[in-house]
Amino acid sequence: MKARRWAADMMLGVRFAFTGGREGWLRAALTAVGVGLGVALLLMATALPNAFVVRAERENARTDIGYSAADLKRADDTLLVADVSTDFRDTTVRGREVQPEGAKAPLPPGLDRFPAKGEMIVSPALRELLKSDPGALLRERLPGAIVGTMGEAGLVGSGELVFYRGADGLASRLDSETSRAERVDGFGIKNSGKDQSDPILILLSLVGLVVLLMPVAVFIAAAVRFGGDRRDRRLAALRLVGADSRMTRRVAAGEAMAGSLLGLVFGAGFFLVARQLAGGVELLGYSVFPSYLNPSPLLALLVAVAVPTAAVLVTLIALRGVVIEPLGVVRAGRPARRRLWWRLLLPLAGLALLFPMITKGVEGDFNEYMVAAGVILLLVGVTALLPWVVESVVSRLGSGSVSWQLAVRSLQMNSGAAARMVNGVAVAVAGAIALQMMFVSMESDYTKPTGQDMSRAQMEVTLPAGTPTAPAAANLREARGVKSVLDFSSGYVGDASQNAENTTQLAVGTCAALRGIADVGSCSDGDVFVVRGAEGDSGTDMAKLAAVGRELYLDPSYDDAPKGLEIPWTVPEGMKTAEPRPGLLGDEERGGFLLTPKAAGPDLAPALTGQAYLRLDESVPDARDHVRNTVAVVDPLARSRTLSDAESAGGFGAIRDGLLIGATCVMALIGASLLVGQLEQLRERRKLLAALVAFGTRRRTLSLSVLWQTAVPVALGLVLAATIGLGLGAALLTMTGEAVRVDWAGVLSMTGMGVAVVLAVTLCSLPLLLRLMRPDGLRAE
Known part of the structure; x- marks a missing residue:
């Protein structure tokens, strides 16, 4: 009987939401839009795991270079593949040259046929780029005729730049390690072994997910309370015809549930639109296809159940402090002061959950649920403390200009509504500050210096074996923007033609090039140098290898590798000694033998690989x-x-990058939801605004009062958010064993972002504010 009464009263609330005339429909629409924006982002969050899985599967399915069997022989089902990937500005262009060796050669994913020699099949994004004016430089590098467009199966994202080009003669390039050519009989690799993930990165991902989703939950809770004052006046009328206080609460819960259910429909629509638009958006180099964004059915069901349930609970909790009588709502009087003690319990409970890991760290396994619950409680503490902070501060604000007094009095009368609008911003900023602290402190652990000497070179070019170095270097010197080129050829020599015990490096270059490798002193063409004491020869007996008259072998063979060239070379007389220099790439010092072109002769060239280091004119x-x-x-x-x-x-x-993309989406939601809330508040106050204008109040004064009403809670919310965010960041850094460092520039940028969002929302609401400030707004039907 009780359940039936509950159902009947809530259904009455649903009817009020959809049959209450223009006001009822408008309030339901505002609630639906606010809830729908949050639901869309939640659905997007539930779809992201599937997107990551599909991207990884696509990447795995097209893998070719580096995973084929070394002894694979030519057959009817083999394919020659060469990696010809390149970069265009800051974007990687994935490229492959392919040459089928039989009728059953495996077709790369996304292709319906093999391109002929000189032809290209490209991804849709690359096709568009090559057609555009910005792609003119890339067209020079990819001159082949485009004869087809790749399918989705061969791409990991809609914005990925990929091409397959037909080739000939790749078989002659298979034996060179630098040619990046291989023979394959299929694409894709099997995932072997369990992924050993870094617990610190898992913690960072978990905290980031909680930080991104918490503002969404806060905004959904705020959206179901849109139009609360007008709804309470309708409930007072309901009391007048005989309903008791419990019935009015159930009716209000039903009305909120109706708005949230409509919000689910709106959210599904927003998600489908955003899903389709995602195919044309690229953020930080990442893109997806709409088909990737399929929410997990279980998580989508959880969202569908949680949102209406939360709407009912939020409404019932909000009405606990409101006395609805037949002649009005008592909330219009001075409310009881908010209590602080229980609001402090939430962040303290969050710290208590994190405390065991603060003392022990997360070097091994850690309790993900405790971390998530601790972070959630700390961020929820922001939403609990902010109303108390706003109420306590605005109650003490004094006199000032007319616009200031109007704003302060409005905040004193209903500080809760202002705090609700700012709660989402405060939660987002608090979480962003904590993440910023973690990123700044951890960056040194995961960003390592390469040791590359950027003053000596900014680019490296490696030539395949058999490509002459000198002509290539001459062409590079003529390239636009090149200041100088340091070029030489290098290879390995051993003390035996097969299974050599002692090996070292051998480099051939001009005297100028050799001076870039080692301190050679005086040098002329025909000289040979031996470098002694280099780090690269720490395990090699150079005195034995460099004995005059000893026969060494370039590119010796080994049992577990393809046969080398085994070119003999005799250590000559009259060698000079050179001192080692630090490597250009930050690697160990180069040792071995240094030969000028005249001393090397043409016989050694097939076993040498050309290298060039370029200094560029950055202007x-x-x-x-x-x-x-x-x-x-x-x-x-x-x-x-x-x-x-x-x-x-x-x-x-x-x-x-992933968290930055998510933060961008959350900030967009914050802005949209704040705008909806601001418009709803202005609509509630339209008669008051019209009355003030009718009595002669200047529109500039009213506009400033609206700005002050937003600015004061925002300032208080950002101060609270910075405090909680710094505390959360310090706790998480202590868990990871990192030194607690405050990135004040990051704190200011995060708070500045929150201020920018609020200012943008205020500017966007000005047209409606100016329209409402007309005397004819007093007209009533």
């Missing part, structure tokens, strides 16, 4: 792409790369 636009174009002309299988003084490892950069 020349696209200097690196001009170099890459020249490299493609020299040899399509030549490899060029940009040198850098640091590199990220361990997935740290991917997690940072």
